[in-house]
Amino acid sequence: MSQEKQSKITGVRGMNDMLPAEAPLWAHLEQSIQGLVRAYGYQQIRTPIVEQTALFKRGIGEVTDIVEKEMYSFEDALNGEQLTLRPEGTAAAVRAVIEHNLLYEGPKRLWYTGPMFRHERPQRGRYRQFHQLGIEALGFAGPDIDAEIILMCQRLWDDLGLFGIKLELNSLGQANERAAHREALIEHFKKHEAELDEDAKRRLHTNPLRILDSKNPAMKPIVESAPQLLSYLGEESLKHFEGVQKLLKANNLPFTINPRLVRGLDYYNLTVFEWVTDQLGSQGTVAGGGRYDPLIAQMGGKPAPACGWAMGMERVIELMKEQNLTADLDAGCDVYVLHQAGDTLEPAMVVAERLRSAGIEVVLHCSPDGGAASFKSQMKKADGSGAAYAIIIGPDELAAGQAQLKDLRRDGQQMTVALDGLVDAVINQLVSISE
Structure with missing residues (x-):
């Protein structure tokens, strides 16, 4: 059913x-x-x-x-x-x-x-x-x-x-000055009572000062001709x-x-x-x-x-x-980490955590179905993330104790880096961008 x-x-x-x-x-x-x-x-x-x-x-x-x-x-x-x-x-x-x-x-x-x-x-x-x-x-x-x-x-x-x-x-x-002005306002608005809107009529004897704050265009001439508080x-x-x-x-x-x-x-x-x-x-x-x-x-x-x-x-x-003051506000991360699931997931996560410990903003790829996504589809995600660099850890890289570090924002160059030297390599590259 x-x-x-x-x-x-x-x-x-x-x-x-x-x-x-x-x-x-x-x-x-x-x-x-x-x-x-x-x-x-x-x-x-x-x-x-x-x-x-x-x-x-x-x-x-x-x-x-x-x-x-x-x-x-x-x-x-x-x-x-x-x-x-x-x-x-x-x-x-x-x-x-x-x-x-x-x-x-x-x-x-x-x-x-x-x-x-x-x-x-x-x-x-x-x-x-x-x-x-x-x-x-x-x-x-x-x-x-x-x-x-x-x-x-x-x-x-x-x-x-x-x-x-x-x-x-x-x-x-002060209160006494507003009180004198209030009496003058009441007298002024009473002369125009037939032209006042409902809000103004309601406030005439309770809070006439607020009539001056009216947003009704029809009230504008009456408000502009009212006595000014500065005079009191x-x-x-x-x-x-x-x-x-x-x-x-x-x-x-x-x-x-x-x-x-x-x-x-x-x-x-x-x-x-x-x-x-x-x-x-x-x-x-x-x-x-x-x-x-x-x-x-x-x-x-x-x-x-x-x-x-x-x-x-x-x-x-x-x-x-x-005023278009949003162009320079970048929500992107520093690094996007790609992997092929299986044996490569664990070292990829360890690398991501080490980078975060060094103050680097990192997105680790996670597949919606928990499986291994192609590097091509992951690279699209990396580009969309706003990351400056991608780190690629596949089976071949893992076997050699290495990773690929790819520049996503400048020349697209890719270099091979030992896993134990990856944090220093990323920091050096990010510093070169800021210089």
Whole structure:
């Protein structure tokens, strides 16, 4: 009796597989990040993927798109806890800092990477599971740390070879300044209430600042004519903002002041910024962040200043592809070892392990059926592997205690080498390639 064919199970929409062809891109980005955080003295922190829902409601803000529409929240069936897959990393990092008293010893420079989750409509560079690099500097009050974290972004773009990413800058001032601006915004938008879209009407009295972040083209004239927050900043806020600008100019980093830039989370104050590009369609923000001094106290910790930024790693990968920065990323090995199974398998595996012990990247041929494949078919595999050299161990070579070492990338020359001198011979050849 034949079994019915089982239906194919596919991945969740907007939660993507990273396939081997893209692995070199991700590895290159991750290695660049490792170099960046070392250069600035940042320490790694890791937090759980799942947190209490209350953390994000308090940290991000009740009247935000993330909390209102995008979070993956559920009730733990075992104990009834309300839990959420983290939609961003700052709230979780601050929770960990407070819980473990990390600021007791003084300010901290922290970084993290990992998956985040938002229930959004999937599109290029915007997915339901996405990965972020987060940079958080806690306990520093001056404009110097604002400038430092912004300069970190520029250094990463330079390290990756990316171009065309522009910096936009603004200041949200302090709570009392935003309150005065908020009243002016409400009055302005009330005059145009009939022209507001549903999102704007809903936010008019709860979070009018977020109306400035509207992506609705029909709202553009109303938003552009709204009062600017910069006009409401006091002396200290302006001094901080000018200090950031002065340090960026001293480091020859160009920027544009965008008075409509507010970011999408409630915890920001003073400096906010975004790095934007026109090369990714509607998903033009590559990284963004700013200062969030109220958040630590808001989440139950001892008041302390803080600032940071987050970068969408998928968007950077897309930008690397768009700018053809993938050609030099070689996923190939150094050596491919060919053999004829039987008595030749054991010495071939011993050779492969000795080469790996010497720091050489090796692929040992393994036949799908466990038998002996022809050297012709194995050589195709060797060429496809990206290896610089092939080592051939057949019955004749084994009897003579030798192997053939073939150059796959330059002249195709082949030499006979004693098995006990093979490691040194391969090292010498690889060194000659790099010179």
